[in-house]
Amino acid sequence: MSANQHVDPVRGPDVQQIRFAIDGVDYDIELDSLESARFRELLGPYVARAVAAPDRRRHLQEIRRWARANGLPISAHGRIPRSVQEAYDTVHDL
Numbered sequence: 001m002s003a004n005q006h007v008d009p010v011r012g013p014d015v016q017q018i019r020f021a022i023d024g025v026d027y028d029i030e031l032d033s034l035e036s037a038r039f040r041e042l043l044g045p046y047v048a049r050a051v052a053a054p055d056r057r058r059h060l061q062e063i064r065r066w067a068r069a070n071g072l073p074i075s076a077h078g079r080i081p082r083s084v085q086e087a088y089d090t091v092h093d094l
Contacts, residue, residue, distance in 0.1 A: 014032050014033045015030050015031065015032055016030070016031055016032075016033070016036050017029070017030050018030075018031060018036060018039065020043075060080060063080055063084065063085065063088045064076070064080070066088055066091075067080075067084050067087075067088070070087075072084050072087065
């Protein structure tokens with residue numbers, strides 16, 4: 001969960017944009033300070049038991065570096081081929 005504060009023309013300066021993800025889907029929601037506090041209170045017990053996920057972009061960059069270093073065909077952008085992902089996972093015991 002992350003938050004950015006900005007001024008909403010209707011709700012005023014006390015609005016935070018909060019980003020969260022569940023089931024692989026990222027969401028943004030704008031909440032005022034009371035809503036934000038309630039949202040965090042409700043999620044608190046679950047967040048306390050959760051483990052922060054690695055940055056997906058960073059992970060994909062690491063896979064691309066590994067693939068290049070090991071002579072596997074990999075583009076700079078787009079999907080990583082399943083064969084490359086599986087090879088990376090095997091080598092790194094994932």
